[in-house]
Amino acid sequence: MRLTTKGRYAVTAMLDLALHADNGPISLAGISKRQEISLSYLEQLFSKLRQNDLVSSVRGPGGGYRLSRSSDEIFVAQIVDAVNESIDATNCGGTGSCRNGEICLTHHLWCDLSDQIHDFLSGISLASLVARKDIQEVSERLDKEEALQKAEADSMQRISASSLG
Amino acid sequence: MRLTTKGRYAVTAMLDLALHADNGPISLAGISKRQEISLSYLEQLFSKLRQNDLVSSVRGPGGGYRLSRSSDEIFVAQIVDAVNESIDATNCGGTGSCRNGEICLTHHLWCDLSDQIHDFLSGISLASLVARKDIQEVSERLDKEEALQKAEADSMQRISASSLG
DNA sequence: TATATACCCTACCATTACAGTCAGGATTAC
DNA sequence: GTAATCCTGACTGTAATGGTAGGGTATATA
Numbered sequence: 344m345r346l347t348t349k350g351r352y353a354v355t356a357m358l359d360l361a362l363h364a365d366n367g368p369i370s371l372a373g374i375s376k377r378q379e380i381s382l383s384y385l386e387q388l389f390s391k392l393r394q395n396d397l398v399s400s401v402r403g404p405g406g407g408y409r410l411s412r413s414s415d416e417i418f419v420a421q422i423v424d425a426v427n428e429s430i431d432a433t434n435c436g437g438t439g440s441c442r443n444g445e446i447c448l449t450h451h452l453w454c455d456l457s458d459q460i461h462d463f464l465s466g467i468s469l470a471s472l473v474a475r476k477d478i479q480e481v482s483e484r485l486d487k488e489e490a491l492q493k494a495e496a497d498s499m500q501r502i503s504a505s506s507l508g
Numbered sequence: 509m510r511l512t513t514k515g516r517y518a519v520t521a522m523l524d525l526a527l528h529a530d531n532g533p534i535s536l537a538g539i540s541k542r543q544e545i546s547l548s549y550l551e552q553l554f555s556k557l558r559q560n561d562l563v564s565s566v567r568g569p570g571g572g573y574r575l576s577r578s579s580d581e582i583f584v585a586q587i588v589d590a591v592n593e594s595i596d597a598t599n600c601g602g603t604g605s606c607r608n609g610e611i612c613l614t615h616h617l618w619c620d621l622s623d624q625i626h627d628f629l630s631g632i633s634l635a636s637l638v639a640r641k642d643i644q645e646v647s648e649r650l651d652k653e654e655a656l657q658k659a660e661a662d663s664m665q666r667i668s669a670s671s672l673g
Numbered sequence: 674t675a676t677a678t679a680c681c682c683t684a685c686c687a688t689t690a691c692a693g694t695c696a697g698g699a700t701t702a703c
Numbered sequence: 704g705t706a707a708t709c710c711t712g713a714c715t716g717t718a719a720t721g722g723t724a725g726g727g728t729a730t731a732t733a
Contacts, residue, residue, distance in 0.1 A: 346597060347719085347720065347721090348599055348720075348721070349719095349720070349721075351599055351614060351618065352721095354614050354617070355612060355613050355614045358613055358614060359613065368679095370678085370679065370680090371679080371680080372678090372679080378607070378612070378613060379607055379608060381721080381722055381723080383722065383723060383724080384721065384722055384723090386680075386681070386682085387682095387721095387722090389680085389681095390680095390681070390682080393680095393681095400679090400680060400681085401679085401680085401730095402678090402679060402680050402681085402728080402729045402730060402731095403677095403678065403679060403680080403729060403730030403731050403732095404676095404677065404678040404679065404730070404731050404732070405678075405679085405730090405731065405732090406678075406679050406680065406729090406730075406731085407679075407680085408680090419617070432511055434513055434516055442543070442544055442650075443544060445649070446646060447520060447543070447646070448520050448523055448524065448543065448643060448646050448647060448650065449516060449519050449520045449523060449637075449643075450646070451640065451642050451643060452519070452584070452632070452637065452643075453516065456511075456625070456628065456629070459624070459625070459628050460621070460624070460625060463621065463624050464621070467617070472614075472617065475616070477616050478613060478614075478616060478617075481611060481612070481613050481615070482613060484610070485607075485613065512690085512691065512692090513691075513692070514690095514691070514692080517692095533708095535707085535708065535709090536708080536709080537707090537708080546692080546693055546694080548693065548694060548695075549692065549693055549694090551709075551710070551711085552692095552693090552711090554709085554710090555709095555710070555711075558709095558710095565708090565709060565710085566701095566708085566709085567699080567700045567701060567702095567707095567708060567709050567710085568700055568701030568702050568703095568706095568707065568708060568709080569701070569702045569703070569705095569706065569707040569708060570701090570702065570703090570707080570708080571700090571701075571702085571707075571708050571709065572708075572709085573709085674733100675732100675733085676731100676732090676733085677730100677731090677732090677733100678729100678730085678731085678732100679728100679729085679730090679731100680727105680728080680729075680730100681726100681727075681728070681729095682725100682726085682727070682728095683724100683725090683726085683727095684723100684724085684725090684726100685722105685723080685724080685725105686721105686722085686723075686724100687720100687721090687722085687723100688719105688720085688721085688722100689718100689719085689720080689721100690717100690718090690719080690720095691716105691717085691718085691719095692715100692716095692717090692718105693714105693715085693716090693717105694713105694714080694715075694716100695712105695713085695714080695715100696711100696712090696713090696714100697710100697711085697712090697713105698709100698710075698711075698712100699708100699709080699710070699711100700707100700708080700709075700710095701706100701707090701708085701709100702705105702706090702707085702708100703704100703705090703706090703707100
């Protein structure tokens with residue numbers, strides 16, 4: 344079973360995209376700042392997300408990423424599947440060759456667990472996450488934080504520009 | 509989320525114990541043969557299982573391990589918890605310090621998932637696994653295989669003994 | 674047309690964990 | 704006493720994760 348920072352980052356980034364869907368294409372730089380995820384790492388993740396047709400990209404200045412479809416048609420399971428190889432809880436990858444070519448004692452149990460997890464995450468759309476109050480609160484906090492940092496950066500630049508001029 | 513061969517092996521071994529509960533203490537050597545798990549590795553796992561009071565040990569010849577309570581009072585979640593550090597799906601270990609000391613955007617989602625998995629595995633006792641037909645069939649296959657190998661080994665020893673005498 | 678912004682891609686690397694080995698002990702039935 | 708068994712700790716190869724580095728390529732805007 345593989346559910347690590349990789350899958351979590353991917354879902355977080357996609358949720359960020361869904362939350363800011365109204366602002367046109369969203370740059371990875373923005374996501375990187377808001378969610379504190381390394382930009383290069385995000386690029387790797389979004390490469391896979393694009394290959395799996397979950398996002399589409401716009402190049403050039405003002406560019407960024409967009410969800411490839413409506414947020415109620417994108418589910419957490421799809422995102423995790425896209426960046427992790429599988430969300431399979433078995434050791435054999437579901438093939439049933441876990442003990443010397445045949446199934447092991449606990450094969451069926453892990454199959455059941457896999458189904459359970461998959462069903463759960465398949466039922467959660469980005470739209471349903473966006474609608475959650477606890478998530479909206481966190482999102483607002485991060486947006487404010489980013490705006491604050493941007494204001495600081497701008498003011499620094501103004502000072503530096505005025506000292507030059 | 510950590511669910512790897514380690515946790516799977518532990519559950520498999522405990523299930524083996526439950527299936528052979530009538531035969532007195534079960535040696536790790538036997539489990540190792542039947543389930544094809546390295547003996548040294550099993551020893552490490554059982555050290556943790558013992559610390560978590562899931563099994564009790566009997567030393568000396570004829571010794572081995574026993575379930576520390578009835579198989580309907582031991583649940584899969586407890587076993588996985590005992591050998592893995594946690595079955596937590598969050599990155600922060602549930603503390604909510606996932607993004608710079610505060611919670612990240614997807615914290616609540618991973619908490620929900622953790623609960624989901626934990627509830628599922630907490631509801632499955634060793635007894636309920638032992639009762640499953642598909643598991644009984646696998647178990648019979650492994651027992652036969654072991655008996656066959658033992659018979660072969662014995663016959664080899666007889667030949668070797670007779671050639672010596 | 675120059676330039677800055679942003680996506681895109683490949684190779685590389687440090688750390689960590691897993692899965693397993695090895696070597697030696699301690700305990701106890703026979 | 705000897706063999707079977709549990710018990711413990713140190714060690715190791717491999718693979719994955721999480722991340723860095725350094726190049727590209729496309730395109731909006733001045």
